[in-house]
Amino acid sequence: AQSVTQLDSHVSVSEGTPVLLRCNYSSSYSPSLFWYVQHPNKGLQLLLKYTSAATLVKGINGFEAEFKKSETSFHLTKPSAHMSDAAEYFCVVSVAWGNQFYFGTGTSLTVIP
Amino acid sequence: DTGVSQDPRHKITKRGQNVTFRCDPISEHNRLYWYRQTLGQGPEFLTYFQNEAQLEKSRLLSDRFSAERPKGSFSTLEIQRTEQGDSAMYLCASSLGSTNTEAFFGQGTRLTVV
Numbered sequence: 001a002q003s004v005t006q007l008d009s010h011v012s013v014s015e016g017t018p019v020l021l022r023c024n025y026s027s028s029y030s031p032s033l034f035w036y037v038q039h040p041n042k043g044l045q046l047l048l049k050y051t052s053a054a055t056l057v058k059g060i061n062g063f064e065a066e067f068k069k070s071e072t073s074f075h076l077t078k079p080s081a082h083m084s085d086a087a088e089y090f091c092v093v094s095v096a097w098g099n100q101f102y103f104g105t106g107t108s109l110t111v112i113p
Numbered sequence: 114d115t116g117v118s119q120d121p122r123h124k125i126t127k128r129g130q131n132v133t134f135r136c137d138p139i140s141e142h143n144r145l146y147w148y149r150q151t152l153g154q155g156p157e158f159l160t161y162f163q164n165e166a167q168l169e170k171s172r173l174l175s176d177r178f179s180a181e182r183p184k185g186s187f188s189t190l191e192i193q194r195t196e197q198g199d200s201a202m203y204l205c206a207s208s209l210g211s212t213n214t215e216a217f218f219g220q221g222t223r224l225t226v227v
Binding site: 032034036041042043044045046049051090099100101102103104105106 | 116146168216218221
């Protein structure tokens with residue numbers, strides 16, 4: 001079975017400081033892992049994905065995530081938060097053949113000016 | 114616009130009425146998914162099509178829900194005899210039929226049952 005746990009429901013950072021959004025996964029198979037962002041009244045947008053190539057994955061808007069198999073983690077980071085980063089972030093796991101995408105409950109990121 | 118499109122964007126209906134939503138996936142994508150998202154929660158899987166074949170259905174998809182994808186192109190999701198608990202955002206996504214590919218999501222249909 002596949003599942004995702006996002007360890008923080010809300011994260012608040014000051015503009016210009018680092019962002020860390022934590023995600024742990026469980027998967028019976030080699031997983032594919034994704035981070036999606038959802039801005040208010042907008043659709044889900046893919047930030048980045050891990051598919052068993054490099055363990056450090058770079059995405060859009062300066063975000064990156066590191067796959068750590070030993071810790072079953074896939075945390076999302078960004079060196080410097082921007083006001084436009086304020087949104088809901090979802091960690092997602094899938095198996096390679098992609099019949100389902102399993103979402104975490106989301107982390108709401110607030111960026112303080 | 115070559116992304117996933119959903120129609121309508123918003124639907125308000127009275128309890129007991131039937132509603133139907135439409136999803137047009139990205140044209141070359143042969144997989145299509147329906148998800149439901151309630152306030153403060155992540156999207157939950159409802160069902161999945163490979164071309165026109167409905168291959169998986171969640172236990173969340175009660176007998177009042179039915180989804181179709183005739184000819185493997187657009188899809189419809191119908192809810193019969195709506196209940197207040199059906200109020201949610203219904204998301205459609207599509208993906209290529211190859212391994213390790215991501216899903217592309219539409220903006221969703223927000224259903225309010227009054």
